[in-house]
Amino acid sequence: MPLLRPPTRALGHLKPSIRRHRAAKRHIRTLSTAPVPTSQLQPHVEGIPLSMRALYGKKTHKRIKAIPSPPSAHNICPTPLATITASQLSVLDPTGARTRLFAKTNPDAAKVGDVLLVRFRSGDPFAGVCLNIRRRGVDTAVLLRGNLTRVGVEMWVKVYSPNVEGVEVVQRRERRARRARLYYLRQPKHDIGSVENLVRQYNRRKAILGTADAKTASATAGKKKSKKNRKL
Template structure:
């Protein structure tokens, strides 16, 4: 009769998906800064209405006002809007993309608007002006 030694505890007793999510966060965001930027419990989190600058590895920084923050784990993203030569331009920025080095908050509004997603400001008097550094 063959007796095997017991297998080691896998995943430290965590459920499989929680373990995989933590492994992905550790791989894509080793410092934890990006995750802290989207946590709802953090008072300094990214919110719709903030003006931010996104720095990429091999590209010029992208600047704009946040219209929407999508919080969905590793697929989290922000939608930026800016005016370039009078034309409204929107950029969807995945937060955990390895090419995104950092996201700096340039300006916060005095008071936040009541909605989480500011799609309604497109082409209205509330639309963002040309945002520069």
């Protein structure tokens, strides 16, 4: 006799029936909570729906003390870097002469291609052609190229360094340079060479002007003294 197989159709509907049973339980739970009249609700509970306020009962919420935010540093000092740079410049360059000498807005400012003379507080002065001007606030520097014993020498000079006594323009370039960096002057074809002769002529003219100013000052002082004697 053939063996009878157990029915499998009833087990196939087991999962859907369990799902329907669970859904029916959820529906019964929602219907078991009776609505609470609005007169019994607590008016001090804010931000909670009316249907959920009854679950809190008579509990009161403690308000958390909010600490005020500290004052913003932006209101005190909106541009800290600019403020620090200005304070340092006022100490390193009180007259503002060096700032005007290398300012872009100044038409008489030093430019690349000019021959500059830098005097140091300790050491001999150095003169050379300006190849590059690096404007970085307090860290402003110029690259000078000169000759020492017929050898090309380049030096970065910090304009606002305490060791720098002064920066003077010995000779200006005839035409405006079409480049911001004149590195092509390093080649033997375009190298200017030594600038000692230009520095000597500049010092002579400066000495002549200084003596002329001294003579005029002494002459004016003598005239004033003579006028005072006449009055007496």
